[in-house]
Amino acid sequence: MLLGLAVLALLAAATIAHYLFWSWRLWVPASEDELLHARTADGWTLTLARRRPQGPARRLPVLLVHGLAVNRRFLDFGGRHSLSAFLAAAGFDCFALDLRGHGGSRGPAGDWCFDDYLRQDLPAALAEVARTTGAQRVLLLGHSQGALLSLLTAALRPDEVAGVVALAGPAHLGPGLLASTRLAFAVRSWARFLARMVAPLTGYLHLAAAQVSINTRNVERPVLQRFLATAVENVSQGVAAQLRGWMASGRFASRDGAVDYRALLGVARAPALFVAAELDGLAPPAAVRAGHDAWGGPRTWLLASVAEGYGADYGHGDLVFGRRAPEEIYPRLSQWMGEVDSRS
16 A cells, blocks of 8 residues: 555656656747737736837737637747747737737636637737737737637727738638547646646657647657647637537537627638648648638638648648748748738
């Protein structure tokens, strides 16, 4: 009995030591110019990491919105793989948002769902960007769930959104998204812990299950390890339950069923750039194309694949973290955004 307890105690101590050491060793320090905070109507304080423009400033600021189970560091990672820093170097005033329950955002106890991101967090962030910059309209850039939030915000708040870059935002459901949603629900409270535990072991094997969310062969091993230790977050029960409801019904709807989110895409009038990745298992090209085809405003299509002249077939997460994403993907986004900005 005592021996068994001793073994369990040693295993627990080893687990804690492993977690703490690699969380420290692989953590990427933040490098934004300023941290701002936006207050939601229901009491959350959201973090916005600002990178001021370098050189001649563009007219339109940019609000960057992360996806499911990650925080703002996904889009402002640091070094070469920071979309926010890249766009700031191109003259954009950039604000990377931590949605409620992610990163530096803090709020009252309780649960939340996708609707709260859309109805509370995005309006609060837009208001803070407008207050800080004086700009009445912004460009939205979102990845995955953040792409859906950005597209829907453009439809619901047309006077505040000048254009949207939607990276890997699925407009219909596929088996990869279904499987990942089930996994997200199963590990929703342990995602951050598990990511940091496996981070030092990642990149040596390219497991088939991992390829659904990121083409690991297209990401440098140190970058992948540091991403897992820095950017991964837990998933709230409310968000996971709402996603499961979408899977069961085949309908993207508000939690009360009153609003059909997919139908809102046709209401939008802002220009949008839809970016898909050839090997994306969560938002395959057909799922992203469905959003493109339903969009009510001007739309542009971009597919990241070898067939289209890229150096690799991209997956879901490596649209941002891919080996050559800063040279192949980021400039295309910046160019499109610059064209929208020049017409504003």
